[in-house]
Amino acid sequence: MKVSMDDTDKNSEAQQSYTLGPLQSGPHCCDPRPLISVTDLSLHYGAKTALENVSLDIYQGCITALIGPSGCGKTSFLSALNRLTDMLPGCHVSGRIRFNDLDVCDPDLDVRLLRRDIGMIFQKPVPFPLSVRRNIELPLREHGMRRQAEIDAVVQQVLQDVGLWDEVKDRLNSPAQALSGGQQQRLCIARALALQPKVLLMDEPCSALDPIASGVVEDLILRLQGRYTVVIVTHNLAQARRIANYAGFLWMRERTGRLIEFGQCRQIFEAPAHALTASYVNGERG
Amino acid sequence: MSKDFLATVMIWLTALLISGFFLYLLTDMLIHGLDRLSWAYLLDAPLDAGRSGGIAPIVTATAILVLIAIIVAAPLGLATAVLLTEFTRQKSHFGRFVERSLDVLASVPSIIFGLFGNAFFCLFLGLGFSLLSGGLTLACMALPILIRSAVEGLRSAPDEYRLAAAALGMTRGAALLHLLLPTAAPALAAGLMLGIGRAGAETAALIFTSGYVDRMPESWFDSGRALSVHIYDLAMNVPGGDASAHAAALVLVLLLFTINSIAMGLTRRWQRGRIHSL
Amino acid sequence: MIWSWHNILSLSRTDSILAALLRLCALLSAAIVILILLFLISESWPVLQHVPLSRFISDASWHPAQGLYNIAPMLGATLLSSLGAVLLATPLGIASALFCHYYAPTALAIWHRRTIALLAGIPSVVYGFWGLTTLAPLIGRLHPPGVSLLTGIVVLTMMILPTVALTVDAALAGVPAAYLRGAAALGLTRWSMINGVVLPAARSGIASGIMLAAVRAIGETMAILMVAGNVVQYPDSLFASVRTLTANIALEMAYAMGDHRAALFVTGLALLAMVLLLVGFAEFFKQDAAHV
Ligand SMILES: Nc1ncnc2c1ncn2[C@@H]1O[C@H](COP(=O)(O)OP(=O)(O)OP(=O)(O)O)[C@@H](O)[C@H]1O
Numbered sequence: 001m002k003v004s005m006d007d008t009d010k011n012s013e014a015q016q017s018y019t020l021g022p023l024q025s026g027p028h029c030c031d032p033r034p035l036i037s038v039t040d041l042s043l044h045y046g047a048k049t050a051l052e053n054v055s056l057d058i059y060q061g062c063i064t065a066l067i068g069p070s071g072c073g074k075t076s077f078l079s080a081l082n083r084l085t086d087m088l089p090g091c092h093v094s095g096r097i098r099f100n101d102l103d104v105c106d107p108d109l110d111v112r113l114l115r116r117d118i119g120m121i122f123q124k125p126v127p128f129p130l131s132v133r134r135n136i137e138l139p140l141r142e143h144g145m146r147r148q149a150e151i152d153a154v155v156q157q158v159l160q161d162v163g164l165w166d167e168v169k170d171r172l173n174s175p176a177q178a179l180s181g182g183q184q185q186r187l188c189i190a191r192a193l194a195l196q197p198k199v200l201l202m203d204e205p206c207s208a209l210d211p212i213a214s215g216v217v218e219d220l221i222l223r224l225q226g227r228y229t230v231v232i233v234t235h236n237l238a239q240a241r242r243i244a245n246y247a248g249f250l251w252m253r254e255r256t257g258r259l260i261e262f263g264q265c266r267q268i269f270e271a272p273a274h275a276l277t278a279s280y281v282n283g284e285r286g
Numbered sequence: 287m288s289k290d291f292l293a294t295v296m297i298w299l300t301a302l303l304i305s306g307f308f309l310y311l312l313t314d315m316l317i318h319g320l321d322r323l324s325w326a327y328l329l330d331a332p333l334d335a336g337r338s339g340g341i342a343p344i345v346t347a348t349a350i351l352v353l354i355a356i357i358v359a360a361p362l363g364l365a366t367a368v369l370l371t372e373f374t375r376q377k378s379h380f381g382r383f384v385e386r387s388l389d390v391l392a393s394v395p396s397i398i399f400g401l402f403g404n405a406f407f408c409l410f411l412g413l414g415f416s417l418l419s420g421g422l423t424l425a426c427m428a429l430p431i432l433i434r435s436a437v438e439g440l441r442s443a444p445d446e447y448r449l450a451a452a453a454l455g456m457t458r459g460a461a462l463l464h465l466l467l468p469t470a471a472p473a474l475a476a477g478l479m480l481g482i483g484r485a486g487a488e489t490a491a492l493i494f495t496s497g498y499v500d501r502m503p504e505s506w507f508d509s510g511r512a513l514s515v516h517i518y519d520l521a522m523n524v525p526g527g528d529a530s531a532h533a534a535a536l537v538l539v540l541l542l543f544t545i546n547s548i549a550m551g552l553t554r555r556w557q558r559g560r561i562h563s564l
Numbered sequence: 565m566i567w568s569w570h571n572i573l574s575l576s577r578t579d580s581i582l583a584a585l586l587r588l589c590a591l592l593s594a595a596i597v598i599l600i601l602l603f604l605i606s607e608s609w610p611v612l613q614h615v616p617l618s619r620f621i622s623d624a625s626w627h628p629a630q631g632l633y634n635i636a637p638m639l640g641a642t643l644l645s646s647l648g649a650v651l652l653a654t655p656l657g658i659a660s661a662l663f664c665h666y667y668a669p670t671a672l673a674i675w676h677r678r679t680i681a682l683l684a685g686i687p688s689v690v691y692g693f694w695g696l697t698t699l700a701p702l703i704g705r706l707h708p709p710g711v712s713l714l715t716g717i718v719v720l721t722m723m724i725l726p727t728v729a730l731t732v733d734a735a736l737a738g739v740p741a742a743y744l745r746g747a748a749a750l751g752l753t754r755w756s757m758i759n760g761v762v763l764p765a766a767r768s769g770i771a772s773g774i775m776l777a778a779v780r781a782i783g784e785t786m787a788i789l790m791v792a793g794n795v796v797q798y799p800d801s802l803f804a805s806v807r808t809l810t811a812n813i814a815l816e817m818a819y820a821m822g823d824h825r826a827a828l829f830v831t832g833l834a835l836l837a838m839v840l841l842l843v844g845f846a847e848f849f850k851q852d853a854a855h856v
């Protein structure tokens with residue numbers, strides 16, 4: 001079962017597509033309302049401005065794609081949403097980000113809880129140098145899950161969700177770094193899902209993978225739709241077009257990233273309001 | 287052309303000279319040292335100011351000194367290294383201050399450590415001439431080595447682990463414990479070995495902190511004689527002690543070679559591991 | 565699924581507790597240098613109070629029992645022996661590093677590096693003992709007594725050679741391969757490539773290596789103590805016995821009392837000052853290297 005992709009307007013038909021898919025983890029969220037709203041976000045690395053005045057809403061249960069040329073600040077934008085920017089030296093964020101009535105930029109916020117609710121997948125798969133099982137178990141234990149039976153159940157469930165269970169069920173205790181690239185990336189997704197996040201940020205999750213593995217991950221992301229809110233950065237315009245409900249286009253102007261246009265995916269690709277967007281999605285620039 | 291040739295000859299000669307010197311030193315020590323070396327030599331107490339008998343209490347004292355030094359310096363060094371790499375920005379004033387003072391500490395001559403140990407541990411803290419004073423002095427000396435290697439090991443642990451762990455909501459402490467320290471483990475172990483080597487080789491810092499007494503130490507408040515101090519004493523103050531000194535020197539050098547080889551092996555393994563994980 | 569929320573919050577707090585603990589440890593590590601300086605000064609204070617610094621170089625001789633504190637001959641001996649050792653070890657060390665990088669086949673280079681590393685690990689007391697039993701008699705045959713400035717210089721050279729060789733080795737490794745390719749493309753001979761391109765490119769690394777070696781030479785105690793003869797005098801030839809600052813401390817600390825002991829700590833301060841000066845220079849060269 002797969003989300004049918006020939007919906008003319010994915011959002012108006014969201015109600016139906018959300019219930020599809022054999023996914024077991026994650027709650028249903030069939031109500032496309034803004035889950036994250038970003039207002040006037042600016043992001044600086046030291047004296048360099050990477051992003052300026054970005055405002056957009058991320059809708060619950062939808063897949064939002066961010067497209068744009070290299071260096072326009074897409075990764076930086078994702079990092080701001082789960083406060084991973086705290087880890088980057090010299091990075092300074094201003095503006096407002098609200099997540100579920102929570103002020104993300106609040107310095108007193110417990111970022112660990114925030115990051116549990118907003119998971120992140122990186123461009124290069126980052127399996128920890130542990131066994132497959134320990135990769136998923138470690139964050140679970142860190143978040144206070146102690147009972148082994150419970151942990152094993154979660155491990156199996158999330159591995160099934162990412163379609164990895166059959167491939168690795170006999171080698172749960174072998175090193176995760178021995179898996180293939182595509183398997184590693186799915187393991188990373190499983191690891192994030194195990195924490196039951198509300199949002200998944202994906203930074204070019206397919207770009208380090210071959211077309212087959214990339215297709216598998218893409219199918220997986222589609223199945224997340226409706227259960228999780230997904231923000232995905234991709235350089236693959238066709239992929240964005242295939243899977244996203246909403247799309248945002250970022251562009252470098254005066255060496256600073258700006259959001260040029262944001263809207264429903266179909267509108268961005270078929271009837272862009274902005275000339276820059278039109279030339280980018282038609283492959284004329286960028 | 288002739289200049290090039292001359293340089294080639296000179297450089298090969300230098301290399302030959304160094305290797306030749308090394309082999310000469312080694313065979314010289316083996317020939318003289320093996321005369322006296324035996325199990326009895328290792329297991330007996332020294333007699334007649336060390337001219338005859340063995341070195342058992344001296345080896346014991348050396349081991350205790352090194353052990354104290356490492357037990358004190360390793361946690362302190364690891365903590366400092368972790369602070370420098372994981373909990374301070376590289377340009378922070380505090381981090382720079384700590385690094386700068388460790389650089390200075392690394393270049394302080396060992397005799398100065400001896401003076402300091404005598405004034406601070408023996409007299410000021412009232413520990414007297416004891417293994418504890420000597421061990422603590424050695425700890426101060428080994429600290430910069432341990433910190434430097436630990437910092438290097440941690441800095442080369444991939445940043446992706448830190449980011450991915452943070453993105454999963456793990457604490458820095460957990461990322462450190464489960465991911466970064468295991469990744470840096472060979473580097474930490476190599477540093478530990480280097481520190482042990484440095485502490486085991488030391489003489490000048492021990493003469494007036496742990497003392498000369500060559501009896502078997504009964505506690506760490508006893509004075510004790512390190513192997514290197516034993517060699518020095520036999521060579522300088524005991525006429526007719528040369529044969530014994532040769533044997534002790536051989537024991538010390540063999541011990542240090544073993545330790546340094548382990549350190550080198552670990553470093554090599556660590557570097558290979560890094561290349562593979564890239 | 566049960567999440568213990570309390571646990572999460574407290575874990576987050578452990579991070580800040582951990583940070584505080586680590587800061588304390590780091591502070592302690594950094595404080596050692598300051599403690600050393602503090603105790604050297606406080607122990608030398610008794611004599612510094614009533615003996616002006618100038619007398620440490622203008623007194624008639626070094627007889628602490630009679631209140632005469634001239635350390636100038638020992639200062640001279642330290643400087644001469646270190647200078648000699650650095651002058652000898654520098655070309656040897658550079659040649660050894662060049663050998664590893666540009667002359668030796670790979671396998672040989674590996675062995676050579678290992679040899680150097682093992683040489684670096686031999687304790688100074690063993691070098692001293694070897695110098696005393698093997699080298700000093702040889703030099704004594706040339707010109708008695710054998711324990712002399714020259715013996716000291718030779719033994720010190722052996723000891724600091726690995727330091728020079730290893731640091732220059734690292735500096736050479738940092739020379740960009742593009743320089744070499746550029747030089748090779750010009751058809752230069754190996755030596756003109758090294759002389760014209762490699763050594764200039766690595767010069768700040770080499771300079772800081774020499775500084776570090778000098779620091780070791782100045783601070784070396786046991787080896788020089790065992791082979792240099794320990795007579796307090798200005799050497800009139802390479803074969804004269806000399807006593808360095810470090811040897812003086814090691815020899816007299818055992819029985820020194822009162823002002824004598826304090827004077828030895830002054831000697832220690834002088835030694836430390838010299839070393840810090842050199843480290844400062846080395847730092848300067850290192851920063852220079854960073855700018856290039
Ligand atoms: N840690 C950092 N320190 C300083 N500058 C940074 C840092 N990370 C990113 N930048 C700069 O910020 C800008 C945006 O970078 P970012 O990685 O967000 O771009 P991106 O859109 O993700 O690019 P790509 O498509 O290549 O991944 C770039 O100009 C980059 O040089």
Ligand SMILES: [Mg+2]
Nearest residue numbers: 074075076203
């Ligand atoms: Mg990016």
